[in-house]
Amino acid sequence: MKKKVLATLLATAMTVGCLTGCGGGAAETPAAEAPAAEAPAAEEPAAEAPAAEEAPAVEAPAAAAEGTDPIANLIAATTGTVTLKVWASEEDQDLTTKLLDEFKAAYPDVTFDITLGAESESTAKDTVLTDVEAAADVYAFADDQINELVKAGALQEVAANYTFDVVNENATGAVEAAAVDGKVYAYPMTADNGYFMFYDSSVFSESDVQSLDKMVEVAGAAGKKIAMDISNGWYIYAFFQGAGLELTLNDDGLTNTCTWNAAGGTDVAQAILDLTASNVLVDMNDEDMATQIAEGNVAACVNGTWRAETAAEAWGDNYAATKLPTFKAGGKDYQMSSYSGYKLVGVNPHSANVGWSMLLAEFLTNEAAQTARFEARGLGPSNLAAASSDAVMANPAISALAAQAAYATPQRVGANFWSPAETLGQILASGNPDGTDLQELLDTTVEGITAPVE
Numbered sequence: 170m171k172k173k174v175l176a177t178l179l180a181t182a183m184t185v186g187c188l189t190g191c192g193g194g195a196a197e198t199p200a201a202e203a204p205a206a207e208a209p210a211a212e213e214p215a216a217e218a219p220a221a222e223e224a225p226a227v228e229a230p231a232a233a234a235e236g237t238d239p240i241a242n243l244i245a246a247t248t249g250t251v252t253l254k255v256w257a258s259e260e261d262q263d264l265t266t267k268l269l270d271e272f273k274a275a276y277p278d279v280t281f282d283i284t285l286g287a288e289s290e291s292t293a294k295d296t297v298l299t300d301v302e303a304a305a306d307v308y309a310f311a312d313d314q315i316n317e318l319v320k321a322g323a324l325q326e327v328a329a330n331y332t333f334d335v336v337n338e339n340a341t342g343a344v345e346a347a348a349v350d351g352k353v354y355a356y357p358m359t360a361d362n363g364y365f366m367f368y369d370s371s372v373f374s375e376s377d378v379q380s381l382d383k384m385v386e387v388a389g390a391a392g393k394k395i396a397m398d399i400s401n402g403w404y405i406y407a408f409f410q411g412a413g414l415e416l417t418l419n420d421d422g423l424t425n426t427c428t429w430n431a432a433g434g435t436d437v438a439q440a441i442l443d444l445t446a447s448n449v450l451v452d453m454n455d456e457d458m459a460t461q462i463a464e465g466n467v468a469a470c471v472n473g474t475w476r477a478e479t480a481a482e483a484w485g486d487n488y489a490a491t492k493l494p495t496f497k498a499g500g501k502d503y504q505m506s507s508y509s510g511y512k513l514v515g516v517n518p519h520s521a522n523v524g525w526s527m528l529l530a531e532f533l534t535n536e537a538a539q540t541a542r543f544e545a546r547g548l549g550p551s552n553l554a555a556a557s558s559d560a561v562m563a564n565p566a567i568s569a570l571a572a573q574a575a576y577a578t579p580q581r582v583g584a585n586f587w588s589p590a591e592t593l594g595q596i597l598a599s600g601n602p603d604g605t606d607l608q609e610l611l612d613t614t615v616e617g618i619t620a621p622v623e
Contacts, residue, residue, distance in 0.1 A: 227336060227344055227345060227347075227348040227351050227352065227353055228351050228352055228353070229334070229335075229336040229337070229353075230327050230328055230329050230330045230334075230335055230336065230353060231328060231329045231330070239329070239331050240331060240332075240528065243331075243524045243525065243528065244276065244278065244279060246524070247279060247525070249280070250280045250281070250282050251279055251280065251281050251282070251522050251525050252281075252282045252283075252521065252522065253281065253282070253283045253284075253306045253307065253520075253522060253525060253526060253529065254283075254284050254286065254305040254306050254307075255269065255283060255284070255285050255286070255305055255306065255307045255308070255529070256285075256286045256287070256288035256293065256296075256304075256305040256307070256308035256309065257285065257286075257287070257288070257308075257309055258287065258288065258289050258290055258309060259287045259289065260475070260546065261309070261542075261546070262285065262287060263545070264541060264542060264545050264546070265285055265533070266285060267541075268532065268533055268538055268541070269283050269285060271532075272529055272532045272533075275532075286305065288305070288308060288309075290309050290310050290311045290362075290512050291311055293308055293309065293310035293311070293314065294310055294311075294314035294317055294318055297310075297318065297321075297323050297517075298317070298318070298321050298323065301321060301322060301323045301517065301519060302519045304323065304517055304519075305517060306516065306517050306520035306521075306522065306526040306529075307514060307515070307516055307517070307520075307526050307529050307530050307533070308514070308515055308517070309358060309512055309513065309514050309515075310355075310512070310513055310514075310515060311362060311510060311511075311512060311513075311580075312346040312347065312355075312362070312510055312511040312512070312513050312579075312580070313510065313579075313580040313581060313582065315346070315347065315349060315354060315355060315513065315515075316349055316422045316581075317422075317584075318354075318515065319349045319354050320422065322518060322519075323515070323517060323518070324354040324355060324515045324516065324517075324518065325354070325515070325516040325517065325518040325520075325523060325526070325527065326352055326353065326354055327347075327353040327354060327355070327356065327516075327527070329527075330531070331527065331528050331531050332528070332531050332532075332535065333531065333535055333536075335347075335353060335356060335357070335531070336353065338536070338552055338553060338554070339357040339551045339552055339553065340357070340360050340551050340552075340553060340556065342360065342509065342511070342579075343357035343360050343511045343551035344357060345579075346510075346511040346513065346579065347511070347513050354515065355513035355514060355515040356513060356514040356515070356530045356531060356533070356534040357511055357512075357513055357534060357551035357552075358511075358512045358513055358514050358533070358534045358539065358542070358551065359511060359512040359539070359542065359548045359549055359550065359551055360511055360549050360550060360551035360556065361473065361474045361511075361512075361548050361549030361566075361567060361570055362473065362509075362510030362511055362512055363473060363507055363508060363509045363510050363570055363573065363574075363577055364403075364404065364407075364471055364472055364473045364493075364507050364508070364570075364573075365471070365472075365473070365490060365491065365492055365493055365507070365566070365569040365570050365572070365573045366378060366469060366470075366471055366490065366491050366492065366493050366494060366569065367469060367470050367471075367472055367476065367477070367480045367488075367489070367490050367566070367569075368384075368468065368469035368470075368489050368490070368491070369393075369468040369469065369483075369484045369487050369488070369489070370484075370487045370488075370489040371484075371487040372387065372388065372391050372393055372468040372469070372487075373387055373388075373468070373469060375491075378469070378489075378491050378494055379494055379495065380494050380495050380496075380497075380502070381395075381444065381450070381493075381494040381495065381496040381505070382444070382496060382497050383494075384469060384494060385444060385447055385449045385450050388449050388468055388469065389447055389449040391468065393449075393466065393467065393468035393469075394449060394450075394451050394453075394461065394466055394467045394468065395449055395450045395451070395467070395468070395469045395470065396451055396453040396457075396458045396461060396462075396467045396469070396470040396471070396472075397450060397451075397452070397453070397470065397471040398452065398453060398454050398455065398458075398471070399441065399445070399450075399452040399594045399597065399598040400452050400454075400591055400594035400595045400598055401454070401590075401591065401594065402586055402587050402589075402590025402591055402594065403508060403580075404471060404594075405441075405590055405593065405594045405597075406506070406507075406508060406590070407471070407493060407505040407506050407507050408437050408440065408441055408496065408498075408503075408505065409429045409434070409437050410506035410507075410578065411496070411503045411504055411505045411506040411576070412433055412434075412436070412437045412498055412503045413433065413503075414428050414429045414431060414433060414434055414437065415427070415428050416428075416429070416582060416586065416618070417581070417582075418581040418582055418583055419583070422583075423583050423584070423622040424583045424585070424619065424620075424621060424622055425582055425583045425585060425586055425618050425619050426619065427586075427614075427615045427618045427619050428615075429611055429614060429615055429618075430608065430611035430612045430614070430615040433498070433499060434607075434608075434611045435607040435608050435611065436498040436499030437498045438593075438597060438607045438610065438611060439498070439499075439607060440496055440497060440498035440499075441597045441598070442597055442600065442601060444496065445597065445598050445600065446600060451598075452594070452595075452598035452599075453467075453470075455472065455476065458470050458472060458476065459476060459479045462476075462479050462480055462483045463479060463482070463483050465483070471493065473566075473570075474547055474548055474549055474566045474567065474570065475546070475547075475548070477490070477547045477564075477565070477566040478546075478547060488565065489565060490565040490566045490568070490569035491569050491572065492569060492572040492573040492575075492576065493505035493506075493507060493573055493576065504576055505576070506576050506577065506578065507573055507576060507577045507578075508577060508578065508579070508580040509574060509577035509578065509579055509580070510579070510580050511551060512548075514530045514533055514534050515530070516530050534551075534552075535552070536550075536552045536554050536555050539551065539552045539555040540552075540555045540558070543555065543560070543561055543564075544560075547564065547566065547567075549561065549564075549566075549567045549570060583622060584622060585617060585618055585619070585620050585622060586618050588617065589613075589614045589615075589616075589617030589618045590614070590618065592614070592617075593610065593611075593614045596610065
């Protein structure tokens with residue numbers, strides 16, 4: 170990408186009202202706040218250690234030409250009130266309100282009319298694509314949605330920086346998650362949209378949590394439950410990927426390749442049946458998980474950083490977190506895998522104020538904002554400086570996510586993955602009540618996952 174003179178870019182953006190984007194395809198993330206169905210979030214993700222020294226595999230946005238002041242140019246090109254619509258998750262409303270007030274105060278000579286709406290990162294793509302032109306000017310979303318958003322022309326390319334270098338000041342994985350075909354289309358906001366194991370150390374030892382089978386044995390003896398949203402494709406992926414059975418997004422950015430029905434697949438399915446048969450490892454969504462942890466019924470759970478506060482409050486000094494354990498399938502032990510994920514902030518190219526939207530997106534994702542988000546909600550920063558702070562590095566959940574990162578893969582799947590995977594999870598979690606042959610069950614699942622996108 171030839172570097173553009175920033176002043177020229179911004180002046181053009183203000184003149185035409187929008188810049189265009191292009192790109193690939195994607196799928197939903199379990200909620201990020203509420204897992205992945207929040208799953209997330211994606212997560213998804215972890216506080217990555219500062220810095221990869223090799224050059225990022227994406228094109229860096231252009232820096233300002235010497236002697237130019239891009240913000241002054243933007244202000245000079247502005248007439249009348251700058252009207253912006255912003256979407257943030259329900260959990261991020263208070264912090265975002267504070268940041269918006271700070272943003273407006275930073276530019277006292279400009280009149281702003283900024284409205285804030287609630288939209289989960291996990292559902293942002295679906296809402297935006299309902300009517301791209303009517304969608305928010307600035308919105309947060311889970312990184313697995315980026316291909317489809319770019320393809321729909323719903324994301325402005327980050328072709329220039331205002332206040333900081335988006336590429337070099339964020340973790341490499343986060344930057345790559347924000348890019349399509351080597352071009353950056355979003356601003357990394359967190360690096361923690363992934364999952365790992367929370368546990369009560371008064372029930373489990375550090376040795377116990379190395380094996381899921383051992384954890385089931387220990388929890389059963391203590392009259393406690395281990396919770397995991399097995400019916401959610403975001404989480405059941407951990408078993409199949411861990412055993413070397415793959416799920417990948419094809420080059421078309423829409424359809425999937427899946428080998429869950431290959432040799433070893435039925436062993437994984439049987440392992441899930443065996444683990445859940447004890448009624449110790451239980452299928453549980455995020456909201457129920459929070460309730461059951463607080464009531465003392467759940468002593469361990471597979472979840473993400475958004476549930477850290479709940480676990481810490483319930484278990485106090487016994488609160489602990491670690492990477493996912495191993496599980497036994499077909500007589501072999503396999504390390505559970507996971508999805509890594511990131512939360513991003515995007516700018517709508519149809520905005521009447523693209524320049525101000527880009528500047529605001531930077532403000533909502535800069536070092537100070539990411540530090541504030543960690544302090545307020547415990548979310549792991551993608552910004553290298555914020556992620557290297559003592560407070561972040563000492564956080565149990567983020568440390569566990571970092572340990573799990575070695576066994577995590579970026580969430581890149583087509584839309585047809587989620588429903589068949591959910592059905593498979595429900596059947597296995599309920600004990601395969603119809604007695605369906607496991608090979609047949611997996612064949613049907615894979616057929617659905619790999620089906621063409623209509």
